[in-house]
Amino acid sequence: MGVEAREARQPWILLSPALVAITFLLFVPLAFIVVYSFWLRTATGADVAGFHLDNWTEALTDRFYRDILLYTLKIAAITTVVCAVAGYPAAYFIARSNRNKGFLLLLLMLPFWVSYIIRTMSWINILGVSGAVNSFLIWAGIINEPLQMLYNEATVILGLVHFLMPFMILNVFVSVDGIDQNLESAANSLGATKLQTFFSVTLPLSLPGLAAGGLLCFVLAAGTYITPLVLGGPRDAMFANLVFEAIITQLNWPLGSALSLMLLAVLGALVLVYNHFLGMAQLMKGMG
Amino acid sequence: MSTVKLTDIEKRFGDYVAVHRMSLEMPEGGFVTLLGPSGCGKTTTLRMIAGLLDPSAGEIEIGGKRVNDVPIHKRNLGLVFQNYALFPHKTVADNIAFGLKYRGVGKSDIDRKVKDALDLVQLPHVAGRYPRELSGGQQQRIALARAIVIEPDVLLLDEPLSALDANLREDMRVELKRIQERIGVTTVFVTHDQSEALAMSDQIVVMSAGRVEQMGAPEEVYNTPASEFVARFLGASNIVDARCTQRDATSMVLETPDLGRIVIPSDRGPKVSATGPVKLVLRAEKIALSASQPVHGEVAHSATVDTVDYQGQAARYFIRLGGLQLQAINMIDTHPHAAGREVTASFRPADCTVLPA
Numbered sequence: 202m203g204v205e206a207r208e209a210r211q212p213w214i215l216l217s218p219a220l221v222a223i224t225f226l227l228f229v230p231l232a233f234i235v236v237y238s239f240w241l242r243t244a245t246g247a248d249v250a251g252f253h254l255d256n257w258t259e260a261l262t263d264r265f266y267r268d269i270l271l272y273t274l275k276i277a278a279i280t281t282v283v284c285a286v287a288g289y290p291a292a293y294f295i296a297r298s299n300r301n302k303g304f305l306l307l308l309l310m311l312p313f314w315v316s317y318i319i320r321t322m323s324w325i326n327i328l329g330v331s332g333a334v335n336s337f338l339i340w341a342g343i344i345n346e347p348l349q350m351l352y353n354e355a356t357v358i359l360g361l362v363h364f365l366m367p368f369m370i371l372n373v374f375v376s377v378d379g380i381d382q383n384l385e386s387a388a389n390s391l392g393a394t395k396l397q398t399f400f401s402v403t404l405p406l407s408l409p410g411l412a413a414g415g416l417l418c419f420v421l422a423a424g425t426y427i428t429p430l431v432l433g434g435p436r437d438a439m440f441a442n443l444v445f446e447a448i449i450t451q452l453n454w455p456l457g458s459a460l461s462l463m464l465l466a467v468l469g470a471l472v473l474v475y476n477h478f479l480g481m482a483q484l485m486k487g488m489g
Numbered sequence: 490m491s492t493v494k495l496t497d498i499e500k501r502f503g504d505y506v507a508v509h510r511m512s513l514e515m516p517e518g519g520f521v522t523l524l525g526p527s528g529c530g531k532t533t534t535l536r537m538i539a540g541l542l543d544p545s546a547g548e549i550e551i552g553g554k555r556v557n558d559v560p561i562h563k564r565n566l567g568l569v570f571q572n573y574a575l576f577p578h579k580t581v582a583d584n585i586a587f588g589l590k591y592r593g594v595g596k597s598d599i600d601r602k603v604k605d606a607l608d609l610v611q612l613p614h615v616a617g618r619y620p621r622e623l624s625g626g627q628q629q630r631i632a633l634a635r636a637i638v639i640e641p642d643v644l645l646l647d648e649p650l651s652a653l654d655a656n657l658r659e660d661m662r663v664e665l666k667r668i669q670e671r672i673g674v675t676t677v678f679v680t681h682d683q684s685e686a687l688a689m690s691d692q693i694v695v696m697s698a699g700r701v702e703q704m705g706a707p708e709e710v711y712n713t714p715a716s717e718f719v720a721r722f723l724g725a726s727n728i729v730d731a732r733c734t735q736r737d738a739t740s741m742v743l744e745t746p747d748l749g750r751i752v753i754p755s756d757r758g759p760k761v762s763a764t765g766p767v768k769l770v771l772r773a774e775k776i777a778l779s780a781s782q783p784v785h786g787e788v789a790h791s792a793t794v795d796t797v798d799y800q801g802q803a804a805r806y807f808i809r810l811g812g813l814q815l816q817a818i819n820m821i822d823t824h825p826h827a828a829g830r831e832v833t834a835s836f837r838p839a840d841c842t843v844l845p846a
Contacts (some may be wrong), residue, residue, distance in 0.1 A: 382572035386541050387632075389561040390568035391588030391639060401587075405578050 238458035248455060256459035266443065266460065270467065276354070277422035279378050280361040284369040284418045285411060287362070292373035292410075293403075297382075306374070309367050321360050321431045328356065352434035360428040365421055369414035376405065376410020382395040409479055416475045440464050491552030491675055492517050493538060500533050500549030509552065509699045510547065515692070519670055522678045524686040526722070531679045532647055534696075538677060539645050549773035552642055562591070567636030567674070571648040573628040581607075581631050582616040587830035588639035609668060620708040626657045633665065637672060643667070644676040644748050650685060653742040662688055683723045687711060694717050713758065713842055715770040717768060720842065725773035725805070727815045730846070733764045741771060743843065747811030751788055751838050758843030766846035775840040776817035778806060778832040789835035794826050810834055 212260075241253040253455040260266055295305045312320060327333050328350040350356065380403060388398040426441035433439075441464065447459035493515040502510040508530040513522045519565055523531035535582035536542040538549060540561030549556050573826060575584050585603045594602070607613050620628055629649055636644060647667075650658045650667070666689045669676050680686055686693050687707045695702040695710060695718070703715040714720035717728060731751075735742040741758060743751045751769075761767055777787075778794070792811050798805040804825040806817045826832055 380576060381572065382574060383570045383572060386539075386561075386572040387570065387635075388576075388587065389541075390539060390564070390566050390645075391560050391635070392565075392591035393587075394560075394562050397591065402576060414544055 215218060234458045237454050237460055240455040242453050242455050246452070253363035255454045259456065260459045260463055266463075267441075268461070269438060269443060270440050273464075274467070275425050276357060276361070276439060277419045280358055280365060281369075281415050283358065283362050283449040284366050285373075285415055288414065289364050289373050289411065291366075292370045293377050295370070296377035297375050309370055310437070312367060316363060318427055318431070320363065321428055324356065324363070324432055324451040325351065325361060345392045347458075350431060352437070354437055356432040357429050357437050357439075360432040361422045361425060364425075364428065365418040368417045368421065371415030372410045372417065373407060374410070376407040376413075412475065412479050416472065421473065424464065424466055492550075492676060493521075493643055493677065494548075494550040494553075495534070495538070496548040496550070498537060498544040498549060500530070500542060501545045507699050508537070508544075511701055511741065512547075513694060513701070513704070515675060517675055518673045519665070519691045520676045520678065520689060521692045521694060522680060522686040522690040522697055523694050524680055524683065524722075526700075528698075529696040530699040531696050533699075535539070535645055535647055535679045536678060538643070539566055539568055549779075558676075566792055567637065567639060567641035567644040568645070569629070569632050569636050569646045569649045571651050572627075573620070573632045573652075575628055575632055575635070576621055576710050579619075580616065581612075581618050581620065581623070584620065585633060585635045587635065592639065602638050606638040609637070609671070610634045611664075623812065624660060625653055627642075628665075629653065629661065633668065637668070637674065641674060644674045644677045646676065648680055649678075651682070658685075665689070686788075689722070695722065697722070702821055703842060709772060713757070713759075714770060714844070716758070717770075717844055720770045720844070722834045725816050727729050727771040727773060727776070727813075729769040729771060729813060731769040733761060733767045733843070736761065736764055741843065745769065747813045748788060748790065750842070753838045753841050753843060757839065757841055758846050761843050762845075765767060768844045768846050770842040771815070771836060772840065773805065773816040774818040776808075776815060776819075776834050776836045778808070778817050778819055778826055778828075778834055780826070780832060787835040787837050789833050792832055792834040794828050794830045794832060797828050798824050808832070808834060 237248075238256055239252045239254070241249040241255055243249055270334075295302060295309070298305060325332065329335070330347045330349070332350075334350065335344075338344045349390060382463065384402050384406070385398050389395070390401045393401060423439075424441055426445050427441060429437045429439045429442055440460070444457050444461045446463070447453045447460060451457075463487075493513075494505065495511055495513040497510045497512055499506065499507060499510050511530075513521075513533065523534055535544060537544045538551075538793065540559065544557065551564065551566075555796065575581075576587065579587070582603050585606050587597045589599045589602060601617065604613070607616060609632055611625055611636075611797065611844075612630055615623060615627065615631070623631065629652075633649070646665075650661050650662055653661055662685055678686075678689065681762070690707055692704065693710045694704045697718045703710055703719045705713075710719065711723055714726070720726040720728060729745055731743040731745040731748075733741050734744050740752050740754055741755055741761065743753060745751070748769075758767070778792070782789075792808040792810040792815070794806050794808055795814075796807040798807075799821075803818055803820050806819065806826065808815050808817055817836070822830050
C-alpha cells in the first residue's frame, strides 16, 4: 500500500471508536424513534407497525402541544437572557483576574461534582415551606405563615439558571480570555473610558462566546424535564415533560417519539442557524 | 508635543521592585529609547507614563503637568504595541478613526485626517480592509497611524518592530524615524534591540534590573559605556582585568599581564578616581588584526586566530592573545584571516574605556 493511501486511512482509523459509539448510541436509536413515530398505538395498548401519520397529525395540530412548545421556548429564552446578563460579569472577572484564574475556574466546575438532580432538589430545602428562608423569616418575626415560594414559573427559571450558568460563564470566559488586553489599553489610550472600551471593543469581540453560551443554555433549558418536574407546579410542564409523560406514564411510544422529534427539529433548526452565522468551532472552544 | 519628566518614580509588585527610583527628562520632540534586556523595567516605565500602571512612588509630568492622577484616556498619548493591537472587528479606517470619535471630531474632518494618516504611513489604499488582511508590517503602520492621528502629546512605542522580520524591521525603523521627525512628536521607544536604539534615538537610556545604567546620546553610550553591563549589552566588548598604577588629569597607566603597559587618556575612564584594580573595555571592532606591522602609537601584540565567524562584509574573530580570549570584528577585503593564523592585534589606547573594577 502506498504512503498516501495509508495517510488517507489514518484519520478514519483514529475516528473509528468514536464513530462506532455515535452510530450505535445515537443514530441507530434515533432511527428507531423515527420509525416508532409512524407506528400506531391502538386502544388495547398494542403498537401497530406501519406508516401512519396519526401521531404527527396530533402533535402538529393540537394547540395543547403548540402552546407548551411556545411556553418551553419562552422559559428557555428567559433563562438564557438571565444567564447572559448575570454570567457575563462573572466570566469577565475570571478572565481578567490574573492570579486566581485557575482557582476560580475550579470553583465554577465544583457544582458539576454534585448531581444535577440533587442540586435542583436542594432548592426545596431553601425555598420550601419549612425551608431555610421561611424558617429564618418566621424566626425573625417578619412573617407568621410560611411563604409559598416553590412550584411556579419563577422557581423553574431559578433552577435552570442555577444549572446552566456555568455553561454560559465558561463560554464567555473563553472568549474574553482570548481578547488581547492590549486592545483595551489601546482603546483607553485613544480616549475611550473603561465603559466605552467595553462596549466598543470587549463586548463585540466576545459576542461569539456569548452566542455559544446562549445556544448551549437555550438548548439545554428547552430540553429539560427534571427542573419543571422538581421545582415547577402542575401548569409549569415543559415540552420534555410531555415526552416523558407519553413514553413513561402512558407507554405511548409512537406519540412520544413524534413529540421528541418535534422538539429535536426545533432545537436542531436553532443550531443550524447558529452554525450558519458563527460556526461550530466556537462552541467546541467553550466546552473544551 | 510635550516634555516628559519622571521624578524618582518607582514600581513595586509586592516585594519585587520593577523600577527603582528613576528620574528622567525627555526633551520636547526628542526620541528617547529605553533599552535593556527583558525584565529590566523598560516596559513597566513606559506603562507608567501611559497610565496603564500606577507608579508606587514618584511623579510623572507630561508637558509640565503632573499626570499621576490623570486616567489614561485623558492623557492624550499615542500608544503602539509589539503585537499591533489593532481592533480586529473594525476596518483600517475605523481603527484609525477610533480615537478621533472620542475627541468629538466631525465626520468630514475624521475622513480627511484618516486619509492623511494613511498617506503618511504610505498605505493609502487599505482603508476598507480588515487588519487580518494586512501583513505584519502593514498592520504596524496602521497601528502607528492610529496612534498619531490623534496628535498625541507623546508617542509611546513598546517594542513596535520586534514582531517583524529582520529585513522589514530595518525598513520600518527608517520609516518610523522619518515619520517621527516629520510630525516632531516627543517619542518614548522601548526596545531590547541595540541596533534599533542606536539607529533611531536622540537619547538612549540603558536599563538593567529596574535601574538606569546610563543615559546619553547613542555615540556616547556606545563609545563610553558607563558600566560593565552597558559595555556588554551594546556591541561586542572585551573586558580585561587591569591595574591602574598611575593617574593624573591627562592620562592613566594601566598594567595587564597580557597587554603590558598601556597609557590611556584620563577622559576614557571618568569613573576611575584612584589607582588600583580596574576593568579595561575593548570594543571588538576596535581591535584590528593584520598580517603586517601595526601603525605607530597603537598597542600591538601578536595573537592567534582561534575561530572565524564569517559574516560576508565583516568577520568576527575569536583570538588568543597570551592568556586572553578576545573577540575582534574586522571588515574583510576579500578573504578573512584563516583560523590558526598568527596575526598582529592592535588597538588605539584612546578607543579603550576604563571602568572601576
